[in-house]
């Protein structure tokens with residue numbers, strides 16, 4: 480039975496991309512509670528991005544069900560719009576519009592919440608502009624509001640990305656390798672900011688990471704993927720070398736994949 484406090488619920492979800500029968504998500508059964516701060520670990524190709532993107536409907540999974548705050552994600556339905564409004568994404572390469580100012584980029588986060596005609600024309604109310612400015616202030620970039628996005632460093636761009644995500648007023652933030660292009664100090668600062676937002680706003684945060692140390696430091700819950708399967712689900716401080724081998728060891732990953740193939744044959 481589904482926990483009513485679940486922000487994210489995956490019920491036996493499997494997926495393979497067209498033209499490749501290999502399961503990128505393989506019988507994923509997982510629940511993340513409201514307000515949790517989770518890190519997702521896994522080798523390149525383990526399925527982390529697919530897992531995150533499936534929660535916004537950008538990847539339409541082939542099997543199983545995904546529930547976001549109790550609503551089942553159904554493609555081509557009105558619930559998809561509601562889910563997309565509640566789930567914001569942050570990306571490795573920031574996905575800012577370079578020719579726009581940082582304030583305009585943050586305002587883009589509100590597009591899902593305002594009438595589409597206003598959005599197309601870029602007409603925002605004074606209240607919305609004030610809110611966007613406050614969000615830039617929140618991430619320490621109020622002074623850069625009227626500068627173009629391409630005039631920022633990587634860390635600053637990611638802060639704008641976070642402000643844009645907050646402008647959506649989401650219940651869940653998914654971050655796909657948000658610090659992969661940043662130096663270690665800036666990476667720590669971005670993780671710290673995400674943690675602060677998680678604690679202060681009670682927004683559920685799920686972050687895919689390649690840096691084990693950062694995951695250990697910040698991830699209260701750590702979920703490890705290998706071959707599309709959840710192979711580890713533990714809390715920081717309890718991650719063992721055996722767990723890491725389960726996630727990163729190629730032979731173990733092969734075993735995990737083979738088990739699932741065997742299961743399918745049976």
Ligand SMILES: Nc1ncnc2c1ncn2[C@@H]1O[C@H](COP(=O)(O)OP(=O)(O)OP(=O)(O)O)[C@@H](O)[C@H]1O
Pocket residue numbers: 496497503521522523524525526527528529530
């Ligand atoms: N749009 C797509 N079409 C076809 N195959 C895809 C697509 N996106 C991802 N894949 C494949 O699915 C597998 C899992 O990819 P995914 O991006 O989810 O892994 P990942 O764990 O996020 O990897 P990384 O850490 O390198 O980002 C890979 O083999 C990848 O090549």
